[in-house]
Amino acid sequence: MKRSKVVGREVRRRDPDRARASILAAATAEFAALGLGGARVDAIADQAGINKRMLYHYFGTKDDLYRAVLEEAYAAIRAAEGEIVLGRGSPAEAMRELVLFTWRYYREHPEFLSLLATENVNKGAALGGSARIRALNSPLIAKIGSLLDQGVAEGKFRRGVDPFKLYVSIASLCFFYLANRWTLGVSFGRDLSEPAEIEAWGEHVVGVILGYLRP
Template structure:
């Protein structure tokens, strides 16, 4: 009687290697999708840059669409993780709101690929992002965090009543987004280099003060 051999177990080394390969593919794919959009990015180029193959990419992500969804999910997860570890609970509400605004601004400034991904997805009218459940869950969490800061600020008498956490999140994001999304056209039109360290620091301070002035009680 011939003994049937099962699939050999995957070793920890193989698992680590697979994780590294998958991570590398995601990083390069993020650059490609951010620079060229969904339609312009090519799996062949991503495979070449990662020294893998189209077959390997499809093994991990099933399709180009699957890879793009994973890139979007990772991009949004990263900014949400950055917000989540801010330890705002121990800060007074106004200080915590300022810190959250700084974190939001810094993330956009330091990750222009995130801004370009969001811009490209909006060009496609949000074709993919709505189907990524984890993005909705994480976005709900940051709105909840802002809502709690508003509640604490109202209770302490430092924030005015009637602040909407979703609208406030939108304001933070918009003010942080513009400094990256429009830096090249703004520079051409106004001869002002928005990406210089001095300009970034100046704009960061203005954005924080704008958010705080909006929140403060008269």
Template structure:
């Protein structure tokens, strides 16, 4: 009778195939690779190594390097859009809703620095992959619709000025945070202030909210 081998002497069992987990690991590894090296500098073999998967599985579950990049970018956009949806802006008073949106946008960039790198990479590509995204309009139109509804409610209550373009406003909201975080290291050196510190970010966050709410306030004509 063969003697049973002790647990530590038995050969390791092969890792069970879990398509969802493998795909998730591949996409996370791909995101890290694209953030570090950009699209041109990224390498599929390094992505496979990071994910603990072989290249055959990588191509099987997602596709080539361009397909990986497109999927990572799409997931990044879906993530921020999902977060905006969860804000339930329509249930808030107009000023509170707008402050919440500005704060969320700032926090999203702060907590996801890789998102900025992906946006920079895609702009270098002149939005080549964004143009090919499925349901592009359906993905991005909800936030503009939410902003338009909040603006309309604010106008009706007399707390917002009239005639604000929701798309221009969203670009301003995103820009207030995007520029800050994409240039945070150079700005910290130039102004000799640690803008990446907790206090620095809190100051900037409050400033961004104040800028937007001040802009939206009804115009007051000077007394003659």
């Protein structure tokens, strides 16, 4: 076991891309679980199978690493969204697909929600210093805007919908349920983690969004 760990370290020294990926994966888990303040660079380096010197070589400070983790998290969801062809089918079908994609992604990537919660506690300070973040997110809003225009032109969507506000509405309906399902479940006596409840909420969000968009 000890020998394999040493071999793993040697491989990462000779493969910068693999080393960076290992660091980012370990750091994502650490920051998602413990937040910026609680995360330890020693633990991240150990989990990645490298030494701290190499970690600092690739990412600079702990804050720099945290920012890189956030950027990578946004890049991952935007890349996955990019596989959705929003212009395919009717505008309503495309919007339904976007809503359900967002719902599924949030469910399958709780680390993303944890990172967002941490960064909001920090008032977006790390993202404010990112040169990538707007470039990562702006294309999605532009695509939603085009989809809305198509829906208006076909008489399916009402005019005057702000694509940014629409996306925030979708994200909010998905995020709030998952972030608060335990307290909501206890307060109202419902198991919101049941598969049937999870499936029903996704359809509920679709209904809310499409109902809002009707002319």
